[in-house]
Amino acid sequence: DAGVTQSPTHLIKTRGQQVTLRCSPKSGHDTVSWYQQALGQGPQFIFQYYEEEERQRGNFPDRFSGHQFPNYSSELNVNALLLGDSALYLCASSLGSAGVTFGEQYFGPGTRLTVT
Amino acid sequence: AQTVTQSQPEMSVQEAETVTLSCTYDTSESDYYLFWYKQPPSRQMILVIRQEAYKQQNATENRFSVNFQKAAKSFSLKISDSQLGDAAMYFCAYRSGGGKLIFGQGTELSVKP
Numbered sequence: 601d602a603g604v605t606q607s608p609t610h611l612i613k614t615r616g617q618q619v620t621l622r623c624s625p626k627s628g629h630d631t632v633s634w635y636q637q638a639l640g641q642g643p644q645f646i647f648q649y650y651e652e653e654e655r656q657r658g659n660f661p662d663r664f665s666g667h668q669f670p671n672y673s674s675e676l677n678v679n680a681l682l683l684g685d686s687a688l689y690l691c692a693s694s695l696g697s698a699g700v701t702f703g704e705q706y707f708g709p710g711t712r713l714t715v716t
Numbered sequence: 717a718q719t720v721t722q723s724q725p726e727m728s729v730q731e732a733e734t735v736t737l738s739c740t741y742d743t744s745e746s747d748y749y750l751f752w753y754k755q756p757p758s759r760q761m762i763l764v765i766r767q768e769a770y771k772q773q774n775a776t777e778n779r780f781s782v783n784f785q786k787a788a789k790s791f792s793l794k795i796s797d798s799q800l801g802d803a804a805m806y807f808c809a810y811r812s813g814g815g816k817l818i819f820g821q822g823t824e825l826s827v828k829p
Contacts, residue, residue, distance in 0.1 A: 633815065642720075642807050642819030643761070656816050688759060694815065705817060707753075707761035 602627060604693050604708035612714045613681050621676040621711045625693030631655075632674040633705060634666060635690040643690055649674050650696045678713075686715045718743045720810050722820035729798045730828050736783075737793045737823045739808030749811045750784065752793045755822075756804040764806070767791065795825075803827045 605624045613619050625632055631650045635643035645658035649668035668674045672693075678685055689712075692705035719742045729735035741750070752764040767775045767784050775782050779799075783792045795802055808820040 631815065633817070635817070640822075642809075642821050643817070645816045645818070648815055658816070690761060692761075692817075696815065704763060704766070705815075706763075710759045712759075 604706050606691050606708040606711050610712045614716055615681055617681050618679045621689050623674045623691030625672050626706050629693035629695050630672050631694045631696035633692045634676050637688040681715045683715050688712050718810050718818050720808055720818050720820040722808055722823050724823045726824045728826045733798055734796045737806055739791045741789050741810050745812050750791045751809040753807045754804045798827050800827050
């Protein structure tokens with residue numbers, strides 16, 4: 601049973617460029633959450649997708665956007681990259697529901713983004 | 717807003733000894749979940765243990781156990797019989813029903829042979 605996978609592993613971009621990160625959830629999971637982890641810090645919640653809609657959003661600017669596909673995989677897009685966007689981007693999947701309680705979040709290995 | 721605080725940036729333990737990592741949190745909610753995650757150098761975030769706020773009994777997973785003090789909003793992790801493979805960054809995290817995880821700053825644990 602494949603766990604959460606993310607691609608690419610590493611990425612180097614220049615300021616002002618745009619980047620797309622990809623995530624495939626664990627088999628059977630339908631909810632994807634994205635986190636940004638700056639060096640030496642704890643992860644910060646970006647947003648969560650369930651049933652192809654953004655369900656929750658953290659305190660991140662509109663430059664950060666996402667998408668969830670019918671197969672539950674997800675993309676994170678960041679426009680107009682800044683040096684401060686350099687971080688490890690983690691994807692986590694879980695089994696959601698129409699209610700409030702969500703299941704455990706399983707994390708992928710992350711994508712290391714470097715902005716020069 | 718909910719916050720999670722880990723006041724120990726670094727901790728060290730001798731192999732086979734016991735170590736306790738501290739975590740405090742702040743919330744006005746009554747129903748929530750608390751977690752300890754381990755992040756080794758490979759960066760993969762691994763769930764170590766979880767605690768439901770409505771449960772009075774402290775969670776235990778093999779060598780890992782927690783001391784959950786709801787009134788004090790404290791949630792510490794005890795690692796018994798420490799092993800070299802336990803060396804990692806440990807994060808305390810809070811989650812309400814909505815699914816968003818709020819992490820602390822982390823505690824880097826080193827294990828000395």
